[in-house]
Amino acid sequence: MDTKEEFDDEQMFKKIEQHNRNVNVFVSLTIVATMLIGVMVMRCYLMEANAQEVKSEFEMKFEEDVRRFKQEISEAKESTRQRNSLDVRDSVNYESLSHHTKNESKQSYSNNSDYKKKYKKTEYNSNQSNGFKHDRYAGLQVNINTADTAELRKLPGIGEKRAMNIVKYRTSLGGFYCVDQLAEVYSMDASLVERLKKYIVCDSNSVAKIDINNTIPHNLWHPYLKGELLKTIKQKIKSGKRYKSFDEIKAEIGYDDNLNGRAEKYLEFR
Numbered sequence: 001m002d003t004k005e006e007f008d009d010e011q012m013f014k015k016i017e018q019h020n021r022n023v024n025v026f027v028s029l030t031i032v033a034t035m036l037i038g039v040m041v042m043r044c045y046l047m048e049a050n051a052q053e054v055k056s057e058f059e060m061k062f063e064e065d066v067r068r069f070k071q072e073i074s075e076a077k078e079s080t081r082q083r084n085s086l087d088v089r090d091s092v093n094y095e096s097l098s099h100h101t102k103n104e105s106k107q108s109y110s111n112n113s114d115y116k117k118k119y120k121k122t123e124y125n126s127n128q129s130n131g132f133k134h135d136r137y138a139g140l141q142v143n144i145n146t147a148d149t150a151e152l153r154k155l156p157g158i159g160e161k162r163a164m165n166i167v168k169y170r171t172s173l174g175g176f177y178c179v180d181q182l183a184e185v186y187s188m189d190a191s192l193v194e195r196l197k198k199y200i201v202c203d204s205n206s207v208a209k210i211d212i213n214n215t216i217p218h219n220l221w222h223p224y225l226k227g228e229l230l231k232t233i234k235q236k237i238k239s240g241k242r243y244k245s246f247d248e249i250k251a252e253i254g255y256d257d258n259l260n261g262r263a264e265k266y267l268e269f270r
Contacts, residue, residue: 143201144182145175155199157192172223174208177265209268213242224263229253243269 142151144166152163162185169185170176179202182193210222217234225233232253236243243249246264 137199140199141201142199143203144179145170145203145206155196157195162187169223174210174222174266175204175206176202177204177207178202204265207266209266211270212267213237213270222263222266224266229263245269 137156140154142155144152149160149163149167152158152166153160158166165186165188166182173181176182179197179200180190180193182188182196182200183190210220212220212233215237217237220230220234220237229249233249236252246267246269
């Protein structure tokens with residue numbers, strides 16, 4: 001009987017001890033959780049405080065930039081106003097001076113104008129008495145197959161653009177065989193070419209010719225070889241055809257004096 005009571009007491013003691021351990025663990029966990037919550041609350045508070053401090057610094061910097069920007073605008077407006085005031089004053093002074101100068105030069109111009117009219121009349125009468133009109137381009141001779149843009153600009157009516165167009169077209173042709181070809185140049189016309197003829201030399205021997213039988217068909221090209229004419233020639237050469245003269249081309253393809261006739265000047269048959 002005593003043994004049974006001792007066993008029950010021991011079991012009870014173990015249960016109480018286990019209960020106490022569980023309570024201690026629970027209390028410990030509660031304390032730890034409370035501390036963690038406190039740390040998190042404190043951290044959130046510090047982060048919010050730092051954010052407010054940063055925001056405050058940003059607002060102060062922004063307000064400073066706005067103030068400085070307004071000040072710069074004000075200074076620029078003041079500078080512009082002063083400059084406009086000076087411009088108006090200078091303009092008034094210039095107009096006054098200009099009006100005074102015009103009055104002084106008007107009389108001088110009138111005297112000079114009478115002198116120039118008298119001088120021109122005397123010069124014209126002198127030229128007429130000699131039987132010719134003065135030509136400032138007299139003696140000018142420009143070879144259009146060798147001249148560069150500087151030499152071409154010496155011709156009457158030829159500026160930088162036209163000179164460049166002439167050189168460009170001459171290069172694509174391989175040279176000019178007659179002066180009339182200048183009328184084909186962009187911005188040139190027959191009337192201008194007619195006026196230039198007495199100042200121009202054209203050496204047709206310097207024209208570059210295409211050896212039609214020994215040129216790769218893919219590379220065969222010329223401004224006067226176009227359309228069906230060029231297509232047919234390429235096909236014939238690819239098939240082994242060797243032309244002996246331009247007459248063969250005319251016999252096969254037909255003849256157009258405005259196109260084929262000019263192309264003949266640039267072809268050779270070897």
